[in-house]
Amino acid sequence: METTKKHSLVEQALLFKMMNDENRLKILLYLYEEELCVCNLIDLLNMSQPAVSQHLKKLRQASIIQIRSQGQWKFYRLNEEYTHLELLNKILAELPSMKHEVDGLNSNGRRVFCTTIPTK
């Protein structure tokens, strides 16, 4: 029976569906570097908050990313339990690195307000 194989292909096709959109692909590349706050993804992608939010929702529903709350912020990261994480990692490793862009958040202070533990 080929049920398993076919099911696997359908699942993997969903991954490609998620990578189909260039902005979602960028999100994955950013998160491949490190966990990031929504506000920083908005900044990096230079797009509207609801647009980013909806892309994140799709990636979440596909179990590709995970969310973590910290105060009023939401941090997203790649889901270490994603069924096809190995495939995803192999692909992302082949694509242009976003390290410089992500590091840029620190060097020009754009990230501070968001990753700092709430002053209290």
Next chain:
Amino acid sequence: METTKKHSLVEQALLFKMMNDENRLKILLYLYEEELCVCNLIDLLNMSQPAVSQHLKKLRQASIIQIRSQGQWKFYRLNEEYTHLELLNKILAELPSMKHEVDGLNSNGRRVFCTTIPTK
């Protein structure tokens, strides 16, 4: 300047766009096994001739596959000169093999009329 990097991501994103459709993904998996005639792709995918033809056109326009004419038949194969062939191969190698399906064309005679050099 990051023109090169960004351009590369756009190009690679086009590959994911092509793999976005499950039927096109299957076409790539079939051709990863071997060069195939359009009629056999129609058979393998179990979809209409124009639908297959249009998927092939998209893949061709993206330079991912190549065409070869033999008599009234058209044979398609992965383009060995595709810019991101290495990436493509790495990805296809991770997906379920279609060897059995493609081999099935031979074992039940579905392929003969098409791959045989025209009787003459």
Next chain:
DNA sequence: TAATTATATAACTGATTTATTATATAACCG
């Protein structure tokens, strides 16, 4: 508690995509 900030969701719109139907092209065969 009211105002503010961060994020999510809903409704909608325009663009894109896929498959169908119909037609065209081109090779082959009698």
Next chain:
DNA sequence: CGGTTATATAATAAATCAGTTATATAATTA
């Protein structure tokens, strides 16, 4: 040449998708 086969293309219609605007939720702070 006329009919047939294999494939491509064009026009269209239905479905999907991404982004906008507006609104909701939830934490934070004054």
